[in-house]
Amino acid sequence: RAVKASPLPFPKSAQGLTRLRVSLPMSAVCVAPIVAAEHYGIFRSYGIEPSFLSWTKTDALLETLATAKADIGIGMIMQFMKPLEQGYNVKLVAGTHGGCMRIVGSKKQGISSDITSLKGKTIGLTDINGFAYNTFALLLHQHGINPNKDVAWRSYPDPLLPMALEKRDIQAYAGSDPLMYLAQERANGDLIEILSNLSGSWHNLACCVVATGTDTLKRDRQTIYNFSMAALAAAELCANDPEKVAQFYKQYSKSNANLDDIVKILTMQTHHVHPMKEDLCNQIRLYTQQLRDIGVFNSTTDPGVFSKRITENLVAERRS
Amino acid sequence: MITVAKELAPHKKTIGIFSFFKENYTIIGFSSWFLVSLCSFFSLKEHNYPGTYFLIWSSLFFSFFLFLLPFLKFTHNNRIIKFVFLHIRWFAVLGFIIFFWEMVTAYAKLLPLPFFPSPQAVLNIYLTDFFRLSESVLSSLLILVPGFLLGSFLGFFVGAAIGWSKEIHYWLHPVIRFAGPLPAIAWLPIALFIFPTIYTASVFLVVISTAFPVAILTASGVSAVETGYYDVARTLGGSPYFLLRHIALPSALPQVFVGLFMGLGASFAVLIVAEMVGAKAGLGWYMEWAQGWGAYANLYAVLCLMSVLFSTLISILFKVRNHVLNWQNDGVKW
Amino acid sequence: MITVAKELAPHKKTIGIFSFFKENYTIIGFSSWFLVSLCSFFSLKEHNYPGTYFLIWSSLFFSFFLFLLPFLKFTHNNRIIKFVFLHIRWFAVLGFIIFFWEMVTAYAKLLPLPFFPSPQAVLNIYLTDFFRLSESVLSSLLILVPGFLLGSFLGFFVGAAIGWSKEIHYWLHPVIRFAGPLPAIAWLPIALFIFPTIYTASVFLVVISTAFPVAILTASGVSAVETGYYDVARTLGGSPYFLLRHIALPSALPQVFVGLFMGLGASFAVLIVAEMVGAKAGLGWYMEWAQGWGAYANLYAVLCLMSVLFSTLISILFKVRNHVLNWQNDGVKW
Amino acid sequence: MVTLPLSSQNTSPHGRSIQIRNVSHFYEHSSGHLTVLKNVSFDVAQGEIIALLGPSGCGKSTLLRLISGLETPTGGKIGVDGVRINGPSPDRLIVLQDSYLLPWRTIKQNVALGFEARNLPIDHGQIDHVLDMVGLLSFSGSYPRQLSGGMAQRATLARALVNNPDILLLDEPFGKLDSLTRMSIQNDFLKLSQSRTLTTLLVTHDVEEALLLASRIIVFTPRPAQIVDDFVINLTEPRHRDNRDFVALRHNILEALGHVF
Amino acid sequence: MVTLPLSSQNTSPHGRSIQIRNVSHFYEHSSGHLTVLKNVSFDVAQGEIIALLGPSGCGKSTLLRLISGLETPTGGKIGVDGVRINGPSPDRLIVLQDSYLLPWRTIKQNVALGFEARNLPIDHGQIDHVLDMVGLLSFSGSYPRQLSGGMAQRATLARALVNNPDILLLDEPFGKLDSLTRMSIQNDFLKLSQSRTLTTLLVTHDVEEALLLASRIIVFTPRPAQIVDDFVINLTEPRHRDNRDFVALRHNILEALGHVF
Ligand SMILES: Nc1ncnc2c1ncn2[C@@H]1O[C@H](COP(=O)(O)OP(=O)(O)OP(=O)(O)O)[C@@H](O)[C@H]1O
Ligand SMILES: Nc1ncnc2c1ncn2[C@@H]1O[C@H](COP(=O)(O)OP(=O)(O)OP(=O)(O)O)[C@@H](O)[C@H]1O
Ligand SMILES: O=[N+]([O-])[O-]
Numbered sequence A: 001r002a003v004k005a006s007p008l009p010f011p012k013s014a015q016g017l018t019r020l021r022v023s024l025p026m027s028a029v030c031v032a033p034i035v036a037a038e039h040y041g042i043f044r045s046y047g048i049e050p051s052f053l054s055w056t057k058t059d060a061l062l063e064t065l066a067t068a069k070a071d072i073g074i075g076m077i078m079q080f081m082k083p084l085e086q087g088y089n090v091k092l093v094a095g096t097h098g099g100c101m102r103i104v105g106s107k108k109q110g111i112s113s114d115i116t117s118l119k120g121k122t123i124g125l126t127d128i129n130g131f132a133y134n135t136f137a138l139l140l141h142q143h144g145i146n147p148n149k150d151v152a153w154r155s156y157p158d159p160l161l162p163m164a165l166e167k168r169d170i171q172a173y174a175g176s177d178p179l180m181y182l183a184q185e186r187a188n189g190d191l192i193e194i195l196s197n198l199s200g201s202w203h204n205l206a207c208c209v210v211a212t213g214t215d216t217l218k219r220d221r222q223t224i225y226n227f228s229m230a231a232l233a234a235a236e237l238c239a240n241d242p243e244k245v246a247q248f249y250k251q252y253s254k255s256n257a258n259l260d261d262i263v264k265i266l267t268m269q270t271h272h273v274h275p276m277k278e279d280l281c282n283q284i285r286l287y288t289q290q291l292r293d294i295g296v297f298n299s300t301t302d303p304g305v306f307s308k309r310i311t312e313n314l315v316a317e318r319r320s
Numbered sequence B, C: 001m002i003t004v005a006k007e008l009a010p011h012k013k014t015i016g017i018f019s020f021f022k023e024n025y026t027i028i029g030f031s032s033w034f035l036v037s038l039c040s041f042f043s044l045k046e047h048n049y050p051g052t053y054f055l056i057w058s059s060l061f062f063s064f065f066l067f068l069l070p071f072l073k074f075t076h077n078n079r080i081i082k083f084v085f086l087h088i089r090w091f092a093v094l095g096f097i098i099f100f101w102e103m104v105t106a107y108a109k110l111l112p113l114p115f116f117p118s119p120q121a122v123l124n125i126y127l128t129d130f131f132r133l134s135e136s137v138l139s140s141l142l143i144l145v146p147g148f149l150l151g152s153f154l155g156f157f158v159g160a161a162i163g164w165s166k167e168i169h170y171w172l173h174p175v176i177r178f179a180g181p182l183p184a185i186a187w188l189p190i191a192l193f194i195f196p197t198i199y200t201a202s203v204f205l206v207v208i209s210t211a212f213p214v215a216i217l218t219a220s221g222v223s224a225v226e227t228g229y230y231d232v233a234r235t236l237g238g239s240p241y242f243l244l245r246h247i248a249l250p251s252a253l254p255q256v257f258v259g260l261f262m263g264l265g266a267s268f269a270v271l272i273v274a275e276m277v278g279a280k281a282g283l284g285w286y287m288e289w290a291q292g293w294g295a296y297a298n299l300y301a302v303l304c305l306m307s308v309l310f311s312t313l314i315s316i317l318f319k320v321r322n323h324v325l326n327w328q329n330d331g332v333k334w
Numbered sequence D, E: 001m002v003t004l005p006l007s008s009q010n011t012s013p014h015g016r017s018i019q020i021r022n023v024s025h026f027y028e029h030s031s032g033h034l035t036v037l038k039n040v041s042f043d044v045a046q047g048e049i050i051a052l053l054g055p056s057g058c059g060k061s062t063l064l065r066l067i068s069g070l071e072t073p074t075g076g077k078i079g080v081d082g083v084r085i086n087g088p089s090p091d092r093l094i095v096l097q098d099s100y101l102l103p104w105r106t107i108k109q110n111v112a113l114g115f116e117a118r119n120l121p122i123d124h125g126q127i128d129h130v131l132d133m134v135g136l137l138s139f140s141g142s143y144p145r146q147l148s149g150g151m152a153q154r155a156t157l158a159r160a161l162v163n164n165p166d167i168l169l170l171d172e173p174f175g176k177l178d179s180l181t182r183m184s185i186q187n188d189f190l191k192l193s194q195s196r197t198l199t200t201l202l203v204t205h206d207v208e209e210a211l212l213l214a215s216r217i218i219v220f221t222p223r224p225a226q227i228v229d230d231f232v233i234n235l236t237e238p239r240h241r242d243n244r245d246f247v248a249l250r251h252n253i254l255e256a257l258g259h260v261f
């Protein structure tokens, strides 16, 4: 292959900071640390001036990265997995935090904290194949429940989920916070948490990841590394002082959650989980294995090879 | 035209399709498919999966088949060879299209993945995800076929009643005029509300999306019957039932089939949407699933499968029509 | 039939619709609408909003209009009165239906809310949410009208080309056969991917959902033209262009309009779905919004609005057809 | 002409004579009445072949439709064997001016229509016999669109004849045949009607045809149709065009028509 | 018969005589050839009216289509004024057996088709004149479906005549007319063709019509059509059916046809 001309470096701001375009879901509480980090000057201290692009649909996230409309993408790990298997040309460089999704069920309709109580029940979702489905398909499988046969899934616009529960069309619903959290608050104790991607063996697995194009890595590995470190610092800040983060993030929250709620959600999410390097690679190997087991991944995909291929060990490469 | 078969002298036909240019197309076709095979062979290093092997061997086989075609023409005269000869130019161009697609994706990588997968990646889906795809086809057909049949009968009887009886026309025509144009998809929230399961709701939607056009066209057909036919049957002693059964309905059949054609097309749309809402299998579900995981190769694979399946279903409908309406030869062509 | 107008003696018509039974229906109609008015008046205590007042006054007005109808028949002969007379039985029954609906919802409260709102609650939506509803209609028409027109022209020209030229038929017919049956909704992920805005993607979907049936039916129509017509034009010195323009296309028009009818129906479906995905206004968006908030009164209001709007659009299409094809009188009836 | 009392009940199982009394008819058009027949009265005896001649559009077809019972006259009475008719009946068959062969049935199935309509077993032998008579046996499996106009006309005739009607109302039944086929069919028809004492009303535009076949020829005025003349034909049999009386009668009839014209 | 050399280039602007040389024709059917014409040769002089008679399906219409240029003979040559024809031309108009009036055009618009096809200004006066001649002036605004078969046939004739062709090829043009209208149209046609020295080929099934109009009558065998007989008609004008020579000729022609039959 012809050797490409060495790519242009990232543009600099007037203060000499490196400008990075970051695509992330602004309205999801789990990105609060990143949003707040800019406000509290964490990125500045790493020499970066990020600009945020908000995405709402997976396609948009994938496309902005593929067409280099953004330099960094932050999203649920599950949004990246299948495209990566099919040749999506990005690398995962870091995890930002642990779980942010839950299934809650109605006690009145016979749901208990025992996962097997979900068998034969219908679970409501806002998007029949969104990442809540993707995540819980995996988790249910891990707990011995066939996500396609043992339970039914049904999609509703999110304000209608409580109504559907009341009508007994569904017995449980799955989604991300703050939606699940708020629903539980409103339900006067009827809604009980059954499963979350914080629970069990997933406790220390990353939920959201930082991704970047391979070409972007070639432009300036150092800046990408710096961004990752900044994101980690932000997560640590959040883990230690969630109130500080919530204070600033509140304005971006889509739902009518108050400060306390946001703090509680942030506390529940494991913001001290932010794997990089081999840790990230190992976690992805685990996910890959599970995706293979439930038939999302090809049986021929080797988890070890695949997880190495799609992650980038920024620290190790920095020395060369 | 008068049948003259008896008086025809048998003669040796000069078959135009075996002309010089057509034979050249076999060479062009051979080359294009051979290039596909070659190109996919060289992509093996990076694309080492069943789809690539399948593409290599099938395109190689097809290219040699095209190469040998001119030599087969005198020995065989079977349907496949005739079909290939008739579409030889298409096959030749198709080879180049796939070659080009292969080049820009698998080889030159000019287009971003996963949005623009290579042909072998799409082919690979059929090989590796065969079970789920066939389950989806089956599941969709289980909604489509009963729904379409039920809707056809319902639409036919309602339409016949409207076309036949002034009284029924008076009461039902306004209903059809207002409810008919509402796309079946608009019924979705109500259907999900009324029906206990997604399956029955989906079947219901297919039923109404078929029944409406069939009813409208059947009613048009029945009410447009030339009165002369009725006169003939009446003088011969036919009862009103005889007139309906043997004059009105057969005479309306060409229109009924236009309605069935419309209804089938509408059913496909409503099927896909209904399955997106919450089915566990089916082509619409698969589409949504593929989109949800960002599995673009799967998305394209299922789109191609859908287009072949739906095209086949329409072809079957037209086969039935041509059989039933063998006395008519100027209807809609497919 | 031969025109005989000149020789006809003018005579006084005995108008059947002013018969005894019809006059009784005006009394029945009066009663039913009066009951609606009464019943909604007594519901005012709990339903004290514009919709109820509107229902009270409009049903009162209509009931007295029906009451006075028999006295108006000799003084006036205008279209509205004729129309009401013709549909008097329907109006009478409609009054009872609404009265019944009123009774079980607003008055007796037999059905659970919010799933079964009262008539005044639905009417109220039109009064209180007028702005957003009209915005939605406008927004949908802005997708539908350009898309349908564009799709019609595209389909017509492509279909004419396929029907006219063997060569074009050879290349395009397989494409149409495979891509055509794919419901436009299946193109949605690709359309959203290709087009920069949801608006253009939606218009694109309407274009293809119209263009395919129009192309198929136009091609059928053009290729089914009786050769005798061509013979006549050729002997009179017509060029190939003349044959296409003055024989093939006019002769195919009845089929083209069947295609337009199919395309319009398909457009409605695709419009609704496309708007559900990500638009910020439009009838599909409003439906989704209403459903999302569990606003069933809004949902039923928008469904009724859609059915009236779509029915009107189809009626306009048929008006155009009847004008263009005034020489034909046995086509699809609406 | 003796006016028969026409009662409403059917007393004779096989009607053969026809009474037409003061029959008038108008069609309703959007803007008024169109009077087509005005006080037409004549009787047809059993076994007679009456030819009806008159200018185009005068009302000949309408008269046949009235006698067939497909339409009811707006004035006057029509009886068969002295009994007032009441709707169409397979004993009194009309062959319409247009052939109206059902396009979705083969010729044979079309000819079988009468049996099916009356729920009778289909008499294949009789069908083949009639088809042979009109020269269409080899086309029994063909569809109407495969037939020429003349062949369709013959098939329509066969469809009526196969039911052995007592009265046959023929509306220009040989108009589309070529001269040779026409002659042969006319001969067959003559033989048939003589052997079966069939009562026939025959609308035609061809004066020679009327003269060759009819025992009486009635000539009508332009619309509204009224009887101008009523010729009783007593030519020596077999009739021949070059016969003197034949030529004289043709002159007279053309004159009657000509006056009309 | 002198065989004229037929060249391929058009030397005479107005063709009036026709040369038919050894013309054969077959149609390709799915399973083989159907030979319809076999070595037909004859000449038509300018101003002649030649009637073509022959049994149904023998190939008369095919011959007219070949002369019109709508189809090319599979054997032999056809020339006009000694120049081989090459496709259809408005100077040489055919009136087909079926009327093929365009259903979406009024009668007047149908008659104007020739002007439009050749991009000529529409001669409304001429159109009205021709419509009047065929008795359809009051129907100029009607659509074809509102016309009877006979009226449609007259309209078709008008559509051809309005273009003032030099050669007219008529395929049973009066077959659907009633006897009186037919006589009047035949007379008009005779006057017209005499005044304009129009060359006419007329296919008909009606021997008397042929005898009343034609200067020559050619009789064909059944399919494949070959010439059986060629009668030159030298009757005293105006011709009359009861004339002795007329009757004798009719006998001979029917015999020629009869042998054929
Ligand atoms: N169903 C009908 N409704 C209205 N008018 C009709 C109807 N049938 C016939 N007419 C009119 O009645 C008149 C007589 O028609 P009819 O068919 O009886 O004439 P005809 O003598 O049979 O003519 P032809 O010789 O052309 O067949 C015509 O002017 C025709 O337009
Ligand atoms: N386009 C065609 N393709 C195939 N066969 C044809 C075609 N046109 C006519 N024929 C056949 O050729 C034969 C002669 O047809 P043609 O129409 O010339 O006969 P004709 O003498 O005009 O008959 P008629 O008196 O019934 O009009 C018929 O058997 C007919 O079926
Ligand atoms: O209704 N159609 O014209 O086919």
Ligand SMILES: [Mg+2]
Binding pocket: D060, D061, D062, D097, D171
């Ligand atoms: Mg008539």
Ligand SMILES: [Mg+2]
Binding pocket: E060, E061, E062, E097, E171
């Ligand atoms: Mg012919």
